[in-house]
Amino acid sequence: MPEGDTAWLTAHRLDQALAGRVVTTFDLRVPELATSDLTGETVIEVLARGKHLLTRFDGGLTLHSHLRMDGSWYLARTGGPPPRKHPEHMVRARVGNEEWTATGFRVHDLRIVTRQGEDSLVGHLGPDLLGPDWDPDRAVANLLADPDLAIGEALLDQRLLAGVGNMYKAEVLFVERVHPWTRVGEVADLHALVTTAQRLLRVNRDHPEQSTTGIPGRGREHWVFERGGQPCLRCRTPVRRADQGEPPRARGTYWCPTCQPDRRHD
CATH class of the missing domain: 1.10.8.50 (Helicase, Ruva Protein; domain 3)
Structure with missing residues (x-):
């Protein structure tokens, strides 16, 4: 099971690849979010909160995901060979720009919320051992x-x-x-x-x-x-x-x- 350090490293790598770049690919493969489209927006940052991942966009929305027992995000150059870690039917999300594409395999609890709505997903958590709120x-x-x-x-x-x-x-x-x-x-x-x-x-x-x-x-x-x-x-x-x-x-x-x-x- 991924732990807090794995979530932190995942968020850090996603942030390096996505933050500050315009989204050209946005594909969520869960029924309730299948029509969601944030292409054209810019990723502000990707951060971890405990074991939760928050991808924030400049339009004021946040994509939430959780790795749980078997989830993972992989990066690949846009237009290059896709990650071969898992078969296509395990893909739950793709967020990409002209340089990088992040693919979420078996990621869980996908949600799109407003920035203010993040608290409904992570507000119950105690102080984050790797976060700025550690106390x-x-x-x-x-x-x-x-x-x-x-x-x-x-x-x-x-x-x-x-x-x-x-x-x-x-x-x-x-x-x-x-x-x-x-x-x-x-x-x-x-x-x-x-x-x-x-x-x-x-x-x-x-x-x-x-x-x-x-x-x-x-x-x-x-x-x-x-x-x-x-x-x-x-x-x-x-x-x-x-x-x-x-x-x-x-x-x-x-x-x-x-x-x-x-x-x-x-």
Whole structure:
């Protein structure tokens, strides 16, 4: 699942290709927007808000999209070979100019709203870890609103802080030596935890590769994420995996029982 740094990098690359240029291609392949046409307008900017992407046009409208589990945007030179990442039937959107064409494969939640209407789509989000509104104090206060919630679930709630996905959740908790089922109110230093989350996303935002360990070598990019049963890179204890959360939103959670001891029954 794309996380906040992937959304940020996608928006950054789209912004470089589309911003300041007149739209010559605009094609949305969802029934309710199939007749929408913003050709002739100029893209002002493309930005990420948490995991949401907002493409703003000079006429006052915004195209909203979300990557969710399987969405992606690819760029290609206009008139050149199209991206071959996915077949044509997966295309949901195309926005292009004389130089570049952006193709959205399986992108979700396509909407066209006014600039003022953006709040109806992203106004519920907490402070964005990679945005200008990042505020660690507000993020901590949001987390503490439900002190009995497991921290592993709380970090994924985009209403509390926006940008953390399942991978960063596992890695942040490992770095801070916090067990995933620790209640929010029992985490020793929430400020350190959210600061670590912001730091890890920040160091990964400028490139598609994601590494939280800094250790070179394939299979060593992450401390615990997707390493269930393998030895912890720090202490060699086998990493554990279990589902966390209520179905259908339960997510696979990874942790080291030695580095992240469960203190709920101490």
